[in-house]
Amino acid sequence: MLKLLSSSSACLYAGRTCTRLCSSTSTSTTPTSPPFNLPLISELIEKQHWSEFKTHLKDSSFVTVARQLFDAGADSMIILRYFTWSQKDPKFTHPLELTCRLLHSLANVKEYPDIRAFLDRFVRSHENHSVSSIFHLLATGGSQFCANCVIVDMLVLAYVKNMRTRLGFEAFQRAGDYGFKLSKLACNPLLSGLVKENEIGCVEYVYKEIIRRRIEADLFTFNIVINGLCKVGKLNKARDITNDMKARGIPPNVVTYNSLIDGYCKMGGLGKMHKADAILKEMVAYNICPNEITFNILIDGFCKDENVASALKVFEEMKQGLKPNVVTYNSLINGLCCNGKLDEACGLRDEMLRFGLKPNIVTYNALINGFCKKKRMKEARELFDDIRNQGMAPNVITYNMLIDAYCKDERMEEAYALFHSMSERGVSPNTSTFNCQISGFCRQGNVGTARKFLDEMESRGLKADPITYNILIDGLCKGGKSRKAERLLNEMFKKGLSPSHVTYNTLMDGYCREGNMKAALNVRVQMEKEGKRANIVTFNVLIKGYCMKGKLEVANKLLNEMLEKGLIPNRTTYEVVKEEMMDKGFLPDIDGHLYNISRS
DNA sequence: ATAGGGTTAG
Numbered sequence: 001m002l003k004l005l006s007s008s009s010a011c012l013y014a015g016r017t018c019t020r021l022c023s024s025t026s027t028s029t030t031p032t033s034p035p036f037n038l039p040l041i042s043e044l045i046e047k048q049h050w051s052e053f054k055t056h057l058k059d060s061s062f063v064t065v066a067r068q069l070f071d072a073g074a075d076s077m078i079i080l081r082y083f084t085w086s087q088k089d090p091k092f093t094h095p096l097e098l099t100c101r102l103l104h105s106l107a108n109v110k111e112y113p114d115i116r117a118f119l120d121r122f123v124r125s126h127e128n129h130s131v132s133s134i135f136h137l138l139a140t141g142g143s144q145f146c147a148n149c150v151i152v153d154m155l156v157l158a159y160v161k162n163m164r165t166r167l168g169f170e171a172f173q174r175a176g177d178y179g180f181k182l183s184k185l186a187c188n189p190l191l192s193g194l195v196k197e198n199e200i201g202c203v204e205y206v207y208k209e210i211i212r213r214r215i216e217a218d219l220f221t222f223n224i225v226i227n228g229l230c231k232v233g234k235l236n237k238a239r240d241i242t243n244d245m246k247a248r249g250i251p252p253n254v255v256t257y258n259s260l261i262d263g264y265c266k267m268g269g270l271g272k273m274h275k276a277d278a279i280l281k282e283m284v285a286y287n288i289c290p291n292e293i294t295f296n297i298l299i300d301g302f303c304k305d306e307n308v309a310s311a312l313k314v315f316e317e318m319k320q321g322l323k324p325n326v327v328t329y330n331s332l333i334n335g336l337c338c339n340g341k342l343d344e345a346c347g348l349r350d351e352m353l354r355f356g357l358k359p360n361i362v363t364y365n366a367l368i369n370g371f372c373k374k375k376r377m378k379e380a381r382e383l384f385d386d387i388r389n390q391g392m393a394p395n396v397i398t399y400n401m402l403i404d405a406y407c408k409d410e411r412m413e414e415a416y417a418l419f420h421s422m423s424e425r426g427v428s429p430n431t432s433t434f435n436c437q438i439s440g441f442c443r444q445g446n447v448g449t450a451r452k453f454l455d456e457m458e459s460r461g462l463k464a465d466p467i468t469y470n471i472l473i474d475g476l477c478k479g480g481k482s483r484k485a486e487r488l489l490n491e492m493f494k495k496g497l498s499p500s501h502v503t504y505n506t507l508m509d510g511y512c513r514e515g516n517m518k519a520a521l522n523v524r525v526q527m528e529k530e531g532k533r534a535n536i537v538t539f540n541v542l543i544k545g546y547c548m549k550g551k552l553e554v555a556n557k558l559l560n561e562m563l564e565k566g567l568i569p570n571r572t573t574y575e576v577v578k579e580e581m582m583d584k585g586f587l588p589d590i591d592g593h594l595y596n597i598s599r600s
Numbered sequence: 601a602t603a604g605g606g607t608t609a610g
Binding site: 439 | 602607609
């Protein structure tokens with residue numbers, strides 16, 4: 001078998017010319033082939049008598065035999081069996097032309113489950129045929145148009161199911177070029193895969209094409225698209241699609257509304273919970289009943305909005321008709337912990353135990369985080385030990401929180417001991433784990449050791465992220481080495497990392513502190529060249545820098561520029577301005593803003 | 601086949 005394969009591609013092209021030129025009765029392609037006895041060969045394949053099969057065809061390549069089978073009009077199931085058998089050799093590659101021929105022959109006799117299984121293996125195999133070549137051979141293979149539509153539909157599905165979403169998307173596009181009509185059976189999973197991979201641009205494209213190509217869309221189609229748009233904050237578009245579906249006679253359901261509510265909750269900004277609440281009212285008005293998940297989304301939204309009081313109100317409302325679950329409690333416990341209300345958080349933990357709900361690792365992490373932030377390390381550690389007693393295992397987040405807390409408490413050895421023990425327990429450190437420790441060393445002014453951690457992390461195959469660099473840049477700046485810090489920007493670019501606002505602001509702050517306003521302004525220019533507009537922190541840093549140099553006129557000019565750009569001064573701005581400018585007789589034009597700030 | 605929770609930098 002194997003030694004014959006090397007010549008298979010030559011055979012393929014010779015064969016193609018041959019089948020085109022000769023009449024269809026031609027069954028023998030090479031003069032050396034033994035006479036082809038279809039009934040006998042078919043029987044041997046069907047009964048899987050492979051050794052006997054080989055003795056009959058010992059000199060023929062796979063391509064030759066396959067072509068003989070096709071040309072002799074063998075049963076498609078027999079040919080499929082032959083293909084499957086030849087796949088036992090993992091290095092074997094079927095010529096794509098024959099694969100397409102097999103697909104056609106299976107489609108013509110409507111053996112759909114077999115096509116599905118075959119394509120599943122096909123996309124998983126190492127044979128990386130390009131989507132365009134597959135389409136080309138399918139379209140020129142002279143099969144019925146409908147057969148091709150089915151095959152392509154199943155091909156898209158096979159790609160998506162096997163995590164080759166990009167290829168699935170490409171096949172979707174090609175299907176449009178060739179005019180092959182797809183079904184929602186392929187399109188819905190494709191959309192779902194694209195959402196999971198955050199390819200929302202592609203999701204929007206596929207949705208538009210589904211409408212344009214008149215592919216039947218169902219409730220799932222719309223919900224997947226709406227969910228994808230909500231996840232990236234494109235709420236207006238999501239609402240438009242909600243209207244589209246209504247117009248097409250598919251009313252939104254609870255899932256649709258949950259996605260929208262979640263979108264508004266995560267959007268951030270002022271009044272977001274008000275908008276989320278408005279959607280809730282709308283859904284109730286349409287007689288769609290909120291479920292546990294609706295409430296979980298709202299509760300989490302209020303918690304993240306630092307409004308635990310409202311979250312608790314919604315929680316009470318939920319208990320009237322629905323049963324809170326672990327996620328509900330986790331959101332509340334986390335909300336309470338982030339606001340330092342540890343007793344109440346523990347109370348809720350006890351309540352969930354009374355209701356027969358078992359705290360999971362997320363519950364523990366929320367509580368541990370709460371204690372860590374209050375520097376109550378002893379209790380945090382007790383909770384950490386309790387995880388194992390409860391038959392669970394701490395995960396990388398648990399470790400990261402504790403390591404970070406020990407570092408912030410300047411207990412670097414304890415942090416390092418945990419760092420060591422996590423590997424022993426089979427939890428691999430990630431970039432954050434290193435960032436916490438790098439940050440710890442920088443805080444102690446030990447940038448050298450911090451830098452060594454970065455190298456150590458990369459030697460373990462973990463990539464530094466922009467945060468790693470922000471930490472190091474901040475460390476160098478605080479040590480009065482802003483020039484050296486600026487060199488790290490180039491290192492970032494070399495690694496394909498793009499500096500964020502934080503990176504530039506940190507560096508500017510460094511130069512400002514050194515009194516080097518010229519260098520600080522240069523950084524701003526560079527930042528804006530990179531398409532990042534100055535934000536509140538940028539202005540705060542620069543204003544403070546000029547104030548410290550006594551250049552209050554320039555500081556005042558910057559303050560006005562900030563207001564003109566619609567940036568609302570925050571507490572830091574207020575403090576800088578108050579201490580440095582107002583006390584020295586400057587009356588910056590931020591009266592109204594000042595009122596808001598002093599109240600907040 | 602669609603929905604929910606926890607860590608790091610200014």
